[in-house]
Amino acid sequence: MLADATGTEPRVATDLDVFRVEADLPAELSPTAHTAVLAALATADRYGHTRTRTVEYVWAEISGEANVTTTESPDTAYRALLGHTMTCTACRTGTICPDATKLVRVWRETRR
Numbered sequence: 001m002l003a004d005a006t007g008t009e010p011r012v013a014t015d016l017d018v019f020r021v022e023a024d025l026p027a028e029l030s031p032t033a034h035t036a037v038l039a040a041l042a043t044a045d046r047y048g049h050t051r052t053r054t055v056e057y058v059w060a061e062i063s064g065e066a067n068v069t070t071t072e073s074p075d076t077a078y079r080a081l082l083g084h085t086m087t088c089t090a091c092r093t094g095t096i097c098p099d100a101t102k103l104v105r106v107w108r109e110t111r112r
Contacts, residue, residue, distance in 0.1 A: 001085065002058070005029075005036035005094060019062045024055060036094030043081075043104050063111070077107040 002010045002023040010023040021044075029037070037058060041047040044060035081103040090097040 001036060001040040001091075002060075004092075005033045005040060006058075007033075017063065020059060021061075022057050022059045024057045032094040035096060039091075039094070039096065039100070042101075043107070045108075077103070077110045081107050 002021065006023045006029075007026055008024045010021045013020045013022075023037075025037075041058060041060050043062075045063045047058065047060040049058050050056070081100065084097075084103055085091040085100055088097055088100065091100050
């Protein structure tokens with residue numbers, strides 16, 4: 001999602017505790033792309049925006065700890081979310097999608 005929204009390939013770093021994604025932001029970001037970036041960031045446990053003199057990027061972190069509290073596994077919930085976002089026209093164009101929002105909540109709940 002971030003690659004499509006920003007037009008750049010995100011950087012990915014993994015650690016024992018966290019999975020981190022960073023994506024450089026272009027000088028201009030359309031309203032649709034801006035919405036897509038925010039939707040992508042909303043799926044993370046932590047996210048932010050960094051701006052220096054030389055670079056501007058957004059970042060998202062997903063915790064490596066997954067404590068399941070429901071009967072659905074985090075992998076199953078994440079696959080459902082990915083499957084939806086890959087086929088949903090609203091998600092693919094960066095429009096806010098209520099179905100994706102619900103799927104993100106389910107996925108997050110399964111990871112606690």
